[in-house]
Amino acid sequence: MSRTVLLDCQNIWKLYGAGADKILASDPSPSLDDLKSANLIGAVRDASLQIMKGEIFVIMGLSGSGKSTLVRCLSRLVEPTSGHIQFEGSDLLGATDAELIEIRRKKMGMVFQQFALLPHLTVLENAAFPLDVQGVPRKVREERAREVIELVGLKGREDYYPRQLSGGQQQRVGIARSLVVEPDLWFLDEPFSALDPLIRREMQDEFIRLQNMLRKTIVFITHDFDEAIRLADRIAVMKDGAIEQIAAPEELVLNPATDYVAEFTRHVSRAKVIRVGTVMSDAIATDFAGDVAHDATVESIADAVESADTPHRVMREGRVVGQIDRKAVVDVLVGRM
Incomplete structure (x- = not known):
């Protein structure tokens, strides 16, 4: 689903020092060395971003x-x-x-x-x-x-x-x-x-x-x-x-x-940022220890999954989208993922 852009920022420069306008007029993408040579400080250099509502x-x-x-x-x-x-x-x-x-x-x-x-x-x-x-x-x-x-x-x-x-x-x-x-x-x-x-x-x-x-x-x-x-x-x-x-x-x-x-x-810590959906596998088990959300971090579900003998189902909007087991969690925790 597309999201509405609230703030759209394109090619923003903020230079401090005399002649900032002139250097950008002659070169729209001066390097740090160019700015230093012109005695200018490049506080913001060619920044572009969009903030979604x-x-x-x-x-x-x-x-x-x-x-x-x-x-x-x-x-x-x-x-x-x-x-x-x-x-x-x-x-x-x-x-x-x-x-x-x-x-x-x-x-x-x-x-x-x-x-x-x-x-x-x-x-x-x-x-x-x-x-x-x-x-x-x-x-x-x-x-x-x-x-x-x-x-x-x-x-x-x-x-x-x-x-x-x-x-x-x-x-x-x-x-x-x-x-x-x-x-x-x-x-x-x-x-x-x-x-x-x-x-x-x-x-x-x-x-x-x-x-x-x-x-x-x-x-x-x-x-x-x-x-x-x-x-x-x-x-x-x-x-x-x-x-x-x-x-x-x-x-x-x-x-x-x-x-x-x-x-x-x-x-x-990768476990803090990697989501279950990234490391899950296809749901092929017949016996599951419980359910976890696809967008949960591995850190948040690690204890439950590690202590279980069978995989956990991975759920998204009420549907089973995969499974995650002890090995997948350990791989993230020890840096193999």
């Missing part, structure tokens, strides 16, 4: 890879040096300042690593703040704010101030504030990286729960591959401002397009 699209890379700059170009917080961006079929780079303000107020939500809560406002007032800026009546905005506060698990803390909250709770307020406008497109720039590992895992679980309920279109930045594979439908890996590969997590691990992607994913 309802998906979680993760952009990842090491520090300085260009991922945050690219997302700021996609939202026009930073103006690209060249390229084309369409949002909902309209030219985002051609939008006027007034049109852009409306898009950001009503169609785009943003959450950054820094919570940026207003310390003199309560949780309720912080969550309702974007609607206050829009001039929404107080009763309406507070009703909506209470809904999203409950959604992110902070019901009962509406009258708390940020200083009275933990780091994870403050991040939830930031998420509530971005959700209150019901955005069509949600940008999250390393929102959990400042949290300790336990709270970070809890926030990832909360994020997955919210996405299962809301089905937002999300662009999520991280440098943590484990976080990426937990959350992403597709991942873009960046290096030196350029996109090395865009693929589902499983595809990145099994079929890296470049040596860099191969090295980037080398130490990832």
Whole structure:
């Protein structure tokens, strides 16, 4: 089934330094060496991607890879040096300042690593703040704010101030504030990286729960591959401002397009990303120990399958599509797959 493209980004460049426009006019694809010779920094280089409606699209890379700059170009917080961006079929780079303000107020939500809560406002007032800026009546905005506060698990803390909250709770307020406008497109720039590992895992679980309920279109930045594979439908890996590969997590691990992607994913546990449907065989057994979903990760079903003397049926939409046995699971666990 085809999916709707919500954001279409083609050949985006963001160069810093004098004469950036001139070098792209004379050479539409300058190399890193060309840019260095011209005393230019290629923060984003010839990036093209499409964000599908309802998906979680993760952009990842090491520090300085260009991922945050690219997302700021996609939202026009930073103006690209060249390229084309369409949002909902309209030219985002051609939008006027007034049109852009409306898009950001009503169609785009943003959450950054820094919570940026207003310390003199309560949780309720912080969550309702974007609607206050829009001039929404107080009763309406507070009703909506209470809904999203409950959604992110902070019901009962509406009258708390940020200083009275933990780091994870403050991040939830930031998420509530971005959700209150019901955005069509949600940008999250390393929102959990400042949290300790336990709270970070809890926030990832909360994020997955919210996405299962809301089905937002999300662009999520991280440098943590484990976080990426937990959350992403597709991942873009960046290096030196350029996109090395865009693929589902499983595809990145099994079929890296470049040596860099191969090295980037080398130490990832394959059982976390490989799906049952990839390693299943035809269903020829007559006795099955149980059922597993075709899109489950091998890690999630490993214990059950390994401890069984007979294969498990692999199910998809109520139909048997194959079987998986102990050997197939072990092959993945020990790296033979």
